[in-house]
Amino acid sequence: MTGLLEGKVAIITGAASGIGKATTELFTAEGAKVLAVDLPGSPLNDVHGNDANVSCLEQDVTGEGAADTIVGAALEAFGKIDILFNNAGTVGQGGEVESHDEADWMFVTELNLHSMYRITKAAIPELKKSGAGRIVNVGSIRSEFADSGAAAYTTTKHGVAGLTKVLAVELGQHGITANFVQPGAILTGITEPAFAAMPEYGEYWKNRASTGRLGLPEDIANAVLYLSSDEASFVSGIGLMIDGGATSHF
Template sequence: MGSGLDGRSVIVTGAGSGIGRATALAFAAEGARIVVADLNAEGARAVAEEVEKAGGTAVAVVGDLSDQAVADEVVRTAVERFGGVDVLVNNAGIMDRMSALADVSDAEWERVIRVNLTAPFLLTRAVLPHMLRAGGGAIVNTASEAGLRGSAAGAAYTASKHGVVGLTKSLAVMYRKQGIRANAIAPGGTRTSLALDVEQGAHGPTTLGPYLANMGKLAGPEEQAAAIVFLASPSASNVNGVILPVDDAWAAV
């Protein structure tokens, strides 16, 4: 049996590498048409080409997703090329420096919140009119273990991912009667290229270190992608407002 995603229009952000790349490829394997959105032009175009070479359909859009003009371009591309937006995957994200709150600079805070929380807000706001006109859609956000606890990252990243959790749940409640589902995955440790620039000996990393021993095994990005595709698919038609840990039981510790 198929997944019900054949021919669907799917936007995946942060799709130039890691979980986003794996997600774009997984949707394409189900017959979906993909907008590959990423700040990294080389990565975005390479993934779009990878999809096309495998017989799928994809287009790359490059830019800073926390810029409303770029968010609008991403959505406009999906509508013009594929006729609408059936699925939005807000996956793009960056790490902080594991900084304790007293050590977070304005620049660190603003950059992490802008990329991890403001960008999903802007993209979701831009796709909602199209999903509402179509009578439904699915939104899947990439939260984090840091959105479930206070000991998986620094203050900025933790706050941003708690914000993603709240955004997801608010969407689910506000738009369920209009046929729009909103869910999120909460990845644990995952093998990606996400950069971690930690100041050794600082209060944040020193305090958090012992808690990270509960992380469990690292997941492959394909394992996170499989969960995203499920949540976006008709198989999850009554799954709404869920934050799904994909973390080898880290959330259960």
């Protein structure tokens, strides 16, 4: 059986854990070749090193030069880029605006938003050549809603929504779609320590989801697969909420 991404080449950032790991595994199972990017010292090679369809790049996505290194590595490994999944991100230390640590604010915005802009900018010329380029960014339920205590995170995830819509408008003429996923509470490297330390926090999100469970990385990976496929060629500029119904409550 032919996979949904047969012949496609994807870049996936934050690929060693959680949503990025699950998406990398799903993409190769569906026929794609993946440049998997994660931090030096992350378990990237342990996780994907045995998959012949994955090329691992230990590279921090932040900072000047990272974007060109990532795009260059994808071209060197596979000769083209069809799909960019901008997934690497952080919650940071959190806090309200009045008390937010400025260094943490800069760290979160650099990782969650500025690096996404730079990598996308560097990949656009290659995505244009694809004829069916796909950009999928990771937002959050906090791309649409806010609560107190996560000021920088919420601001950047709203920024992801804006950036993605701009990309959809600018790049549609080149056959490129741009969309973002909006995970609810998903069990990953980011949330598991918090849920372990504060079980009531996990219970809250589990009960809030009308489906009665927390999300799994595969729940998001399946949506990213659809948005990256040829089947989604008329879907662009949207945020896809994947939260088990949690934000349907008022």
